[in-house]
Amino acid sequence: MSSSVEIRSAPHIKSPRSVEMIMRNVVFSLLPVCAFFVYQYGISAAASILVVTAACLLTERLFVRLGRQSGDLSDYSATITGVLLGLTLPPGFPLWMGFVAGFTAIALGKALFGGIGFNVFNPALVGRAFVQAAFPAAIATYTPSFLPGRFTEFIPSSLAWPLMAPADTAAWLKGMQIDAWTGATPLAKWKFEGTLTDAGDLLTSLAGHMAVGPSPALILLCGAYLALRRFMDWRIPAAILGSAGLTAWLIYAIGGTKYPDPFFMLFSGGLILGAVYMATDMATSPVTPRGMWLYGSLIGVLTVMIRYYGGLPEGVMYAILLANAATPLIEQITQPTPFGKGASIRAGRSATYTLHPDYISREEAAAKMSKKRFFKNKPKKP
C-alpha cells in the first residue's frame, strides 16, 4: 500500500510535530501512570493493560486491512486508546472482558467512523461504556490497592475463562485477612454508604488499601508535562476541573453536609484521568479556544450532576461522551472572528457564516459594512 514517495498538496510545512510524534509523547507521559497502577495492583493490572492494548492494536490492524481507511500502527493512537482503557478498568477485570472492551473501543468507536481522526467519540470511553453496559457487576468490582503478594498472584477474577463469570472477589478478599478492606471505590462508598474518604489520601492514592485508580497527583504532573510541551491544550482540563470544583462547591455551600466537599469530588473516581487524557483527545474535542472552555465546563458540570443525581456513582465517562457529541455544535457557535472583522461579522452571525473568501478581503468587507450602515440608518418612509 505505502509507497516511498508521498505526494501532498500545499502547504508544505516541515515540522517535527506530526500526529505520530504527539501521540508518542502522550504514550511516554502515560508510562509513569501505568507504572504506578502496576505498583498499586501488581501483575493483574499489568496483564489487564497489556491485553486491552493488544486487543486495540489487533482490531486496528484488522480494520485497516479490511477497509480502505488510512491508519498505521506506528501512529500510536490505538496504543493510547488501549492504555487509557486499561487504566479506567478495575485491575481485576477479567482479561477476556478487557479484550472485548478493546475490540469494541476500536471497532465501534473508531473504525466504523472511518478510522483515525474521524471518530466522534473517544474510542477508549466507547469501549468502557460498552463493557459497563454488558458487564455491570464485573466493572463495579474493585479490589483494594497494595495487597500483599500482588506481584506474585493474580486477582482470581482476572483469569476467568472466556465467556465465563469471574470468580468471587469478595470471598477471596475475605481470605486475605486485611483489616478494614473494602472493594467499593470511594465514590461508591460515598453514594451508597455515606462515608467520605480524605481528599488528601485520594490525591496521592498511597494511603492504605483503597480501591482507587492511579494517583491524581501523578496524572496532573504528567499532564503538566504534555501541556508545557504544547502537546495538549491546558484549557480543557482547566475548564473541566474548574467547573466541576465550582459546581461541587456551590452545591456544598448551599446543600451543606449532605454533599461531599469539592476536593473529594475532584480527586475521586476518574475525573482527573478523564480531564487530562480523555477529554483532550484531539479528534473529539473542539479546536476553538472559546469552544474548549465551553466543552470543558460542560463536562465538569455534567460529571458532578451525574454523580449527585444519577443512578451510578461515577459520571465522568458519560459526561465526556455527551460533550463529544456536542463538539461539532460547540465549534460552530464559537468560530473565532477573523482579524479586523469584529462588528460586521457579529452583525451577520445570525445568518449562516463560515470562513468565506468574501470576508478575507478587507476592502470588500468594509464596502459591505458601509452599505449596511447606510441602510440601517436610512429614515423610514412615512
Add this chain to the structure above:
Amino acid sequence: MNVANPMPSATPAASLVRTLGLVSALCGVIIVGAYQGTYEAAAANRRIALERTVFKIIPAAKSMTEWQATARGIRPAGGEAAEGAIKFYAAYAEDGSLAGIAVEGAAKGYADVVRILYGYSPDCQCINGIGVVATKETPGIGDKIITDKAFLANFKALDVKLDQALAKLANEVKVVKHGSKTDAWQIDAISGATVTSRAVGKAINDSAQALLPILLPEIEKLRKKES
C-alpha cells in the same frame, strides 16, 4: 394540476360507504368469532398463572379464593370492586384449612414499578415467601430478587406483627444494607441491587400497613373454606 379532468374516475359516495360497511361487517364477524373461540382458554390461562404464583409462595395450598378488603371489612371478591379495595387471595390446604394469604404489593424500583405477591401467615403474623408478578429491573442485577437465595431467605418468617391497638405494624418492614440484618422485621438487601431490594421492602410494608389492620380482626371469616 389538470383542470380539465379534476377527478379522473370518481366513485359514488354510496358505493364507498357500502364497501367499507361490508368490509367492517366481515371483519367484525371474524373478531367476534376469534374472541368467542379463545375466551375460555385465555381466562383459564390467566387463572392458572395467578394460581401458580400463589401456590409457589404457599406450598401447602391446593385451592384459593379471591377476597377484597375495604375500610368496612373484608368480603369475597365478585361483582363490582369497591373503591380503594385491596385484593388478596386466601389459599387453602387439601383439607380445607387456611394455608396462607397471598397479598399483592407494588413499589417503584430502579426501572419501573416492581409488583410482587407475598404470602402472609396469620398464625405467626409473619410473611413466608414472595413471588414477583411483574418487574422490568435490569436483567442480571435487579432481577436477583427472584433468584438470589440469600435475599429470598429474608422471607422466611419476616415479622409483620401488629401493635397493641391493631392499627399498624408494630415494627415497620425495613430494608437494611447487605449483611446488617439484626431483627426479624428487617430485610437484608442484595449487594449491588439496593434500589430494587428497597422497592420489595416498601411494597410489602405499604401493602401490609394498609391491609393487615383490616384483615386480622376478621381473620376467622377466612379460616374455613367456603364451598
Add this chain to the structure above:
Amino acid sequence: MKDLSQAKNFDEFMEGIWRQNPVFVMVLGMCPALAVTVSAVNALAMGFATTFVLVCSCLLVSLMRKLVPKEVRIATYIVIIATFVTVVDYVIQAVSLELYEALGAFIQLIVVNCIILGRAEAHASKHPPATAMLNALGMGIGFTIGLFALGGVREILGAGKLFGVSLFGANFQPWVVMVLPPGGFFVLGAWLLLFAAIRRKKGIPPAESKGCHVA
C-alpha cells in the same frame, strides 16, 4: 408453460426470504425487530404472528381487490389488518400468557408494521389470491428469519442459552447489554454490516430504500 409458472411462483416466494428480505434488505418493521428479539422464542413467536397476519390480510385484500374502490383502499386494508391482529392477540393469550406478556404491546403494534400494509398495497392488491399468499408467506418467513437472527444472537450472548437451553453451563457470564435495547441495535448493525459486505463482494449495488416510514 408449467415449468415457467412454477419458477415464477418460486420467485414470488423467495423474494421476501432473500432478495427483498424485510429486515436485512428493506429494513422495515424495525420497531418489533429491535424490541421483542431478546430471545429466540420471542423472535419466532413475533415472526409467526406477523406471518399469520400478513398471509391472511394479503389473501383477503387480494380476494377483494376488484371490489374495493381505490379511494377507500387504504382504510379497507387497515381494517382488514387490524382484524387479523386482534385475532392473533386473542390466540396468543389463549396459547400462552407468558408469551403474551413478553411480547407486550408489540402484538397490537403489528397493525402499523409497514411490511404488511406495504405488501397489501404493493403486491396483494394487484395479484390473484394464490400468488399474493405465496409472496406474503415468503415475506413473513423472511421477517421471521430476520427476527430469529437477531433473537438468537441476543439470547446466546445475553443469557448463554438458545430456546432456553443452556449452551455454556451454569458459570456463563451474561452480556447484560444484549438483552437491553442497545444490544438490539448492535446486533442489527452487525448483521446489516455482514449483508452489506456480502453484497459488495458480489458486486450488487446497495439496495435503495423503498419502504415507507420505519414503524
